Amino acid sequence: xxxxxxxxxxxxxxxxxxxxxxxxxxxxxxxxxxxxxxxxxxxxxxxxxxxxxxxxxxxxxxxxxxxxxxxxxxxxxxxxxxxxxxxxxxxxxxxxxxxxxxxxxxxxxxxxxxxxxxxxxxxxxxxxxxxxxxxxxxxxxxxxxxxxxxxxxxxxxxxxxxxxxxxxxxxxxxxxxxxxxxxxxxxxxxxxxxxxxxxxxxxxxxxxxxxxxxxxxxxxxxxxxxxxxxxxxxxxxxxxxxxxxxxxxxxxxxxxxxxxxxxxxxxxxxxxxxxxxxxxxxxxxxxxxxxxxxxxxxxxxxxxxxxxxxxxxxxxxxxxxxxxxxx
Numbered sequence: 001x002x003x004x005x006x007x008x009x010x011x012x013x014x015x016x017x018x019x020x021x022x023x024x025x026x027x028x029x030x031x032x033x034x035x036x037x038x039x040x041x042x043x044x045x046x047x048x049x050x051x052x053x054x055x056x057x058x059x060x061x062x063x064x065x066x067x068x069x070x071x072x073x074x075x076x077x078x079x080x081x082x083x084x085x086x087x088x089x090x091x092x093x094x095x096x097x098x099x100x101x102x103x104x105x106x107x108x109x110x111x112x113x114x115x116x117x118x119x120x121x122x123x124x125x126x127x128x129x130x131x132x133x134x135x136x137x138x139x140x141x142x143x144x145x146x147x148x149x150x151x152x153x154x155x156x157x158x159x160x161x162x163x164x165x166x167x168x169x170x171x172x173x174x175x176x177x178x179x180x181x182x183x184x185x186x187x188x189x190x191x192x193x194x195x196x197x198x199x200x201x202x203x204x205x206x207x208x209x210x211x212x213x214x215x216x217x218x219x220x221x222x223x224x225x226x227x228x229x230x231x232x233x234x235x236x237x238x239x240x241x242x243x244x245x246x247x248x249x250x251x252x253x254x255x256x257x258x259x260x261x262x263x264x265x266x267x268x269x270x271x272x273x274x275x276x277x278x279x280x281x282x283x284x285x286x287x288x289x290x291x292x293x294x295x296x297x298x299x300x301x302x303x304x305x306x307x308x309x310x311x312x313x314x315x316x317x318x319x320x321x322x323x324x325x326x327x
Contacts, residue, residue: 024069026051026060033063034289036075038088039095039114040185041067041220042135042235043276045246046311047114053307054293054300061289064114067091068219075109084109091220092117092185096127096279103281112294113279116185116235122327126282129324130294131275132301133237133313137190138263138272140234140253142226147175149256153193153271156258159231160194162208173208178232180220181211187220189274190233223253236263237312246311275316277324285322296320 026033026048034056037047044066051062065073067090076084086109089098095113102110103125118129139156141147147159158166160177168174179201180187191197200206211218218225221238232253239255242248255263261270278301284290293300301308302319309315 024066025073026063026065028052028060030060032075032077034061035111035293036063036065036084036109037095037112037114037278038065038073038075038098038110039067039279040092040116040276041090041180042092042116042186042238043114043133045241046133046237046308046313047278049307049311050301050304053304056289056292056300061293067095081108083107086110089113091181091183091187093119093183093188096123099279099281100124100127111280111284111290115277115279116274117189118275118277118324119188120324120326127279127326128282128285128322129277129279131277131316131318131321131324132294133276133308133319134273134316135276135313136236136263136270136273137186137193137233138236138258139231139256140223140226140239140250141231141256142228142252143254145226145228145231147231147256149254150260151256152259157194160191160196160206160209162206167208170207174229175208176230177206177209178218178225178230179209179211180233181217184220186233186235187211193272219249222249222251224249224251226251226253235312240312244310275318276313282325294320295322 044064047064051060051064054062063075065075065088069088071088072085073088074085089095092115096115096119099110099113100123115129159175166175196206201209213225221235226232234253234255236255239250242250257263259271263270278294280290280294285295297320299320305315
């Protein structure tokens with residue numbers, strides 16, 4: 001395997017204090033909220049935090065359901081709408097699909113989706129991706145990994161292209177390049193950075209790339225999947241939040257640096273960073289409560305910069321922008 005220079009120090013992380021432990025379902029009253037959302041694992045915790053902070057006339061209006069938990073969620077009061085016991089969507093893609101399905105059915109079960117990636121493929125009805133924070137993405141390894149804590153983006157591209165100079169030869173590769181589960185926004189974003197596609201993975205073009213541990217799909221931001229010969233992408237915001245009071249599933253994972261830059265949300269010149277979004281129906285941009293909560297720099301979410309920062313995300317200067325719309 002190619003010799004790659006080791007770094008003496010790991011990724012520096014900003015210190016945060018998270019106000020409350022995240023839960024898989026909305027907590028407190030009311031049990032069912034005006035705006036119910038599903039999707040991204042990356043932003044589930046910050047949206048749980050925002051659901052406690054964002055109120056209209058003193059009433060909580062955001063109901064955000066985690067990517068992982070009981071197989072079925074109930075998003076609206078069964079006494080009012082008995083159609084809203086649905087399969088829990090896991091990931092940005094699954095959240096978007098569930099929102100579109102709900103809108104097409106006109107069942108009122110879902111009102112927004114969480115997304116850590118931008119997908120402007122056509123949708124009917126149309127969707128708008130409303131940014132609210134900025135995340136950085138790097139790679140995670142174990143402290144005793146065969147891989148160093150300092151790589152370049154070129155190194156990472158070589159690893160995920162299964163270059164034998166980096167990963168050895170199969171079938172027992174010296175490095176396994178891991179990806180999160182299908183539908184993950186972090187998966188699609190990371191693949192775009194390292195230059196591989198879903199078609200490549202499906203076709204087995206890069207045999208050192210795996211998205212399952214045995215037969216179980218790899219859940220994004222769960223560092224317990226790592227061993228000393230594997231590497232996986234990881235949201236810096238999730239890593240920070242898990243070090244505070246949200247569920248800590250980092251295991252032995254540590255974050256690496258890329259091109260000499262530490263993956264912190266405050267490092268503005270870190271190369272691999274992304275906006276994170278709430279996806280709403282385009283038809284609702286000017287309609288309350290969507291307009292009140294999500295859209296414009298004066299929206300209730302954009303006013304909660306402290307909450308957004310406390311969950312490891314940087315403030316987004318484009319918060320509330322509604323220009324990113326599907327055809």
